[in-house]
Amino acid sequence: MALVILGHPNFSSSLANKTIIEELLKSSLELEVRNLQDLYPDYQIDVKAEQAALLRHQAVVFQYPVYWYNMPAILKHWFDTVFEYQFAYGSKGDKLQGKNFLPSFTVGGPEEEYHTKGEHHFRVYEFWKNLEQTAYYAGMNYLEPIYFHGTSLNAGFTEEEVKEKARGHARRLMGRLRELESQVKQHS
8 A cells, every 4th residue: 555645736737646646545455645734724734644644655756746847835834844853864864764765846937947958957856856855864765756757738738638648647557566566475
């Protein structure tokens, strides 16, 4: 069973992330989805409940849209409060060691804008080094992110294009989760 931490600040109006979650929930995978904005609209995160959720799962997916080259504030706040000293790091902070850390996100702009001479000057993976380091610091297995470009209707993408890309993203994510599930069963 996998845990999905959904860090979308306006999920009800989302197109890409909503499609991804809907597809995941239709699958045969056992998932626990925690929609942070629904659970904590006041940003008062129940740290113990979130830590308990993390402890129940071997694979943790962080699903969110890219906001200003980073994760949305609710997800950053979640990391700041939940990955605390002596839980995620420190001399006794080994609770997440060996768990799988899988970033899964959507990028509004087209891929060609994410390179040295593009509008955003950097490749997408360069923005996510902090995630990778967070996983390593907590002793987790960082997995290569699953993501896609072109979710913004303002950038000229159509609703159907976005939904089709999101369904493809969900299929890739489900495939990765099934691989992880299979690996756990093989080692049991």
